[in-house]
Amino acid sequence: MMSNLLPNEKWTIGALSYLCDADGSIQTGPFGTQLHASDYVPSGVPCIMPQDIIDGRISTEKIAYISEENANRLSNFRLLQNDIIYPRRGDIAKHALITSKENGWLCGTGCLRIRLNTSSILPQYLYYYLTLPHVREWIAQNSVGATMPHLNISLVGQISVSYPTYNEQQVITNILGSLDDKIDLNRRMNETLEAMARALFRDWFVDFGPTQAKMAGEAPYLAPELWGLFPDRLDDEGKPEGWEVCNFDELVSINPKEKLSRNTIAPYLSMSELPTQGCLAEAPTPRPFSGGSKFKNGDTLFARITPCLENGKTALAQKLDNNIVGWGSTEFHVLRGKGHVPFSWVYLMARDNEFRTNAIRGMTGTSGRQRVASEVLATYKTVTPSSNQIWKAFDRACNPLFEKIIINGVESRTLAQLRDLLLPKLMSGEISIRDAEKMVEDAA
Numbered sequence: 001m002m003s004n005l006l007p008n009e010k011w012t013i014g015a016l017s018y019l020c021d022a023d024g025s026i027q028t029g030p031f032g033t034q035l036h037a038s039d040y041v042p043s044g045v046p047c048i049m050p051q052d053i054i055d056g057r058i059s060t061e062k063i064a065y066i067s068e069e070n071a072n073r074l075s076n077f078r079l080l081q082n083d084i085i086y087p088r089r090g091d092i093a094k095h096a097l098i099t100s101k102e103n104g105w106l107c108g109t110g111c112l113r114i115r116l117n118t119s120s121i122l123p124q125y126l127y128y129y130l131t132l133p134h135v136r137e138w139i140a141q142n143s144v145g146a147t148m149p150h151l152n153i154s155l156v157g158q159i160s161v162s163y164p165t166y167n168e169q170q171v172i173t174n175i176l177g178s179l180d181d182k183i184d185l186n187r188r189m190n191e192t193l194e195a196m197a198r199a200l201f202r203d204w205f206v207d208f209g210p211t212q213a214k215m216a217g218e219a220p221y222l223a224p225e226l227w228g229l230f231p232d233r234l235d236d237e238g239k240p241e242g243w244e245v246c247n248f249d250e251l252v253s254i255n256p257k258e259k260l261s262r263n264t265i266a267p268y269l270s271m272s273e274l275p276t277q278g279c280l281a282e283a284p285t286p287r288p289f290s291g292g293s294k295f296k297n298g299d300t301l302f303a304r305i306t307p308c309l310e311n312g313k314t315a316l317a318q319k320l321d322n323n324i325v326g327w328g329s330t331e332f333h334v335l336r337g338k339g340h341v342p343f344s345w346v347y348l349m350a351r352d353n354e355f356r357t358n359a360i361r362g363m364t365g366t367s368g369r370q371r372v373a374s375e376v377l378a379t380y381k382t383v384t385p386s387s388n389q390i391w392k393a394f395d396r397a398c399n400p401l402f403e404k405i406i407i408n409g410v411e412s413r414t415l416a417q418l419r420d421l422l423l424p425k426l427m428s429g430e431i432s433i434r435d436a437e438k439m440v441e442d443a444a
Contacts, residue, residue, distance in 0.1 A: 011164045011429070016114070017157030019126070025115040026153045028088060029107040030077050040064050045071035047108040048079070050087030051311070053096045054276070056127070057184070058085075058105075061277060061312075066106060077107045082123035084114040084130070089150040092143055093136040097127040112151055121161070125169040128176050129161055132424055162427070172426045175436050179419040182444075186408040190278055193401045200397060201348040204390070205383065211240045229390050242386035248355075249378035252346055253336045258294040258325045265289075267320060269328035274301060274313040279347055279402070280409040281315035284326055292327045293334050296320065298343035300335040300350045301328070302359075302377075306370045308332075310360055316347050318406050333374060340388040342395035344402055355380060418443050 020026055029035075040047070044065040052059050071078060079085065083098040088110055098105075107113045116123050129135065138159065143149035163169060203209035210222060210230035220227040231240040239245065248254075260266055267284035274281050281301070295301060297320040303313035308331065320326055337346045349355050362376030385391065418439065425431035 010168075011162050012120075013160060013162045015157060016126075016159040016161050019116055019121050019161060020157075021115050021117050025117075026156050027076075027107075027113055028153065029109045029111045029113070030074050032109060034074060035066070035070070035109055039066050039070050041067050044068060045104070045106055046102070047106040048085060048102070048111060049108045050090060050110045052108075053085065053087055053094050053111075056094075056096050056131075056180070058096055058098075058102055059277070064108070071104075071106055074106060077113075079103065079105050079107050079113060080115065082116070082118065083107075084116075084123065084127055086112045086114070086151055086156070088112050088152075089145075089148055092149055092151050093139055095127070095130055097123060112153070112156060114156065120166075121163050122166065122169045122173055124173040124177065125163060126161065128173060128423060129163070129427060130159070132427060135159065164429075168433075171433055175426065175433070175440055176419055176423060178440060179415045179422075179443075183412045183415050183419075186412045187278075190280070190405045190408050193405050194278060197344060197398050197401045198348055198351065200394070201345065201352070204394060205345070206352070206354075208234065208240050226393055229385075229387060229393060231386070239383050240385070243383050244386070245381055246384050247378060248349075248380040248382055251338055251341045251382065251384060252349075253338055254374045254377055255293065255334050256299075256336050258296065260289045260294050260325045260327055262290065263288045267324065267326035269301065269315070269317075269326065271303065271305075271308055271313065271329040271331050273328075274303060274308070274315045274332065276312040279314070279316035279405060280318070283413060284320075284328075287327075289327050292330050293332055294325050294327050295334045296325055296336075297322070298336070300343070300347045302333045302335055302350050303331065304333050304359075304372045305331040306363060306368065309356070309363070309372060312356075314347075314350050316343070316402070319410070331371075333372075333377065335377075340391040340395075342391060342398065344398035345391070345394060347402075348398075349382070415443060 017026065042065065044067045046060065047064045047066050048058055049064060052063050079098045079102060081098055081100050081103040084095055085098060085107060086092060086095045116126060139151070139155070140149065142155055142158075143151060144155070164172075210227060211232070211234055213221065214230065214232050215234065231242055233241050235241045237245065265286050266289050268287035269281055269284045273284075293301070295317045297317055299317045301315045301317060303309045303311075313332070317326060335346050335350060337343055358380050359372045359376060363370040363372045365371050422431065422436050422439065426436055
């Protein structure tokens with residue numbers, strides 16, 4: 001077992017540029033004159049943009065593509081496994097390590113790439129080192145631009161990096177990586193669980209799958225007690241017979257009234273804490289109420305302002321004690337099911353592409369400050385089943401999925417807190433490898 005790390009005696013300190021392969025190993029993506037809007041295509045080689053860098057990984061939900069021909073033309077900007085990529089503007093402290101999956105993708109306009117000499121430092125080690133609070137703070141303080149900070153090659157090259165021997169780097173990254181692997185497993189599991197809930201929502205309330213199957217003479221694919229709840233045919237309007245068209249606000253309260261006295265300490269969520277994907281927001285923080293949206297457990301929080309709405313910021317209020325009222329940004333609508341309408345249906349509707357497209361189309365206001373009014377949501381046309389038993393059945397089917405999502409989210413939050421606790425201690429030698437491994441074992 002390795003002894004304590006002693007950075008003052010055994011660690012090397014040097015500028016990031018010293019650790020890179022050669023000149024050009026820190027470089028920006030192609031300029032606008034090299035890659036035009038007309039070069040983007042529906043499929044091809046993925047092109048990573050700043051908005052695709054999320055939580056230390058590359059999200060492909062809204063990724064852009066260019067043709068193989070254009071990617072070859074811009075081959076100097078193609079990424080390799082173990083490159084590190086940053087956005088050049090905006091949230092310049094976030095970054096991601098390129099995996100085998102993204103090997104050969106393009107470093108897009110607005111991003112900056114780092115390529116290391118891996119004989120002296122592990123890319124995984126540098127990735128974690130760059131997440132240290134003092135490194136992120138140094139980047140923020142030395143970036144160019146007050147209102148829109150941005151990175152340049154010279155600044156990134158000046159970042160001071162402290163690192164131990166290669167073997168010690170490997171042990172440190174293994175410890176931190178084991179925590180991130182479990183967090184990523186939970187994330188992927190939650191994506192699958194939510195996809196299952198979305199598929200059920202679409203099948204029952206958008207595509208009317210059970211009724212369509214009955215009309216086509218297909219075999220039942222639901223339990224008999226569920227199958228019998230759905231009508232045998234569609235009416236002249238294309239909806240299940242007996243179901244009614246209604247406005248969204250007939251099923252859902254928009255910004256329901258809640259009492260919360262000024263200066264009362266209550267759970268608070270800002271817009272930045274709402275996710276663009278999935279239902280889990282960051283943990284709310286206690287804060288004296290000073291005015292804003294008010295919500296309770298199970299409510300859906302739906303961003304109403306550009307670009308947060310377009311980016312997908314939506315969350316399910318969860319892990320609040322019974323009857324506790326939380327509060328947050330004035331820039332999200334609070335949605336709550338009426339009567340038998342379950343919270344899962346409300347959230348899944350808020351994630352539905354057609355619902356969101358209608359909301360985005362209905363935004364008004366000056367450029368850059370456009371918002372969707374509650375009236376736009378209220379008049380969205382949807383359907384309500386003829387029997388409350390369908391609402392109850394949908395609730396029973398979706399509840400276990402969202403309960404598991406929340407459990408996974410709580411576990412991931414605990415693991416992330418442990419990772420963030422260990423990170424600076426491991427990279428300063430304050431904690432031994434043995435003690436760090438024991439803490440990870442205890443958390444597993």
